[in-house]
Amino acid sequence: MWQAIERGDTLEDVGALAARNAAFARQSHIAAVYETIRLEQQFVASLQGRTSDALKFDEGGFDEAASLGAIASAAFGCGIVFHHIMKQMLAFLHGRHAEALEAARQAEPTLGAAMAMPIEATHHFYHALTLTALYPAATAAEQAEFARLLEGKLQKLRLWAENCPENYRNRYTLVLAEVARIEGRTAEAMDLYEAAIRSARDNGFAQNEALAFELAAQFYAARGFETFANAYLRNARYCYVRWGAHGKVRQLDQSHPHLREEPAPLNPTITTSAPAEQLDLATVVKLSQAVSATRARVSPPESRAQ
DSSP states (O other), X not given: OHHHHHHTOOHHHHHHHHHHHHHHHHHTTOHHHHHHHHHHHHHHHHHTTOSSSTTOOOGGGOOHHXXXXXXXXXXXXHHHHHHHHHHHHHHHHTTOHHHHHHHHHHHGXXXXXXXXXXXXXXXXXXXXXXXXXXGGGSOHHHHHHHHXXXXXXXXXXXXXXXXOHHHHHHHXXXXXXXXXXXXXXXXXXXXXXXXXXHHHHHTTOHHHHHHHHHHHHHHHHHTTOHHHHHHHHHHXXXXXXXXXOHHHHHHHHHHOGGGGGSOOOSSXXXXXTOGGGOOOHHHHHHHHHHHHHTSOOOOXXXXXXX
């Protein structure tokens, strides 16, 4: 089931697969695996907006504590680490970065149980994005710690991207874009966001394409490029709709009410070079550089590693 999530399958298809797998695990009396699948079903339910809160697994009266207790009793470490990472992902996707960082910290000691599974890389990807999100407002001591952690995350992501670019280039490039953003390397960040979007789209990762569009929208909004920000945000929303993450779509609609009033793009591939923007890219780059020149520079590690 988790590989279906990693592939970017629609959440509706993932849910159908999960129901079949859960039934098989239950009939086979594999309690720990059954409970882990049930947690994954709650993860999907949260993305679809069917839980009372993005970080609560309570759809349909589900007892999260009892499920975790059964997994712990069976000493099934895989289920424990999956739970932490799913909470980490949900917290980040909903902009709750402090909670995402705490979930990542809880996942780290148990990560050995997921070694060489696809979710291991997902943990490092979201952890890195959380660190870059929190970095600008962090204390000097926290920034030093974040920089040290980012260096390790980037090394892992680069290795995976080099060995399997189809799966991992989009993730590595998006983290590089976020590092370039916090370092004030505006023009480079723009190129990296585009590369991340393109790689995710070309390889069918709707969830990562949506995330790259959303982070790029935040990047442009922070620099006053409202037209770009709105275009990217619309595309992010469209990708989340296509994935089936209606809970995330609802969050975007609440934060940006104008999105609901605009039709979805026929081809969600608007980038900074798209003619629909009717803006001169060279001018945008110059403006971005002028804005970034007035900002203080910060120095997370391995920011130029590509």
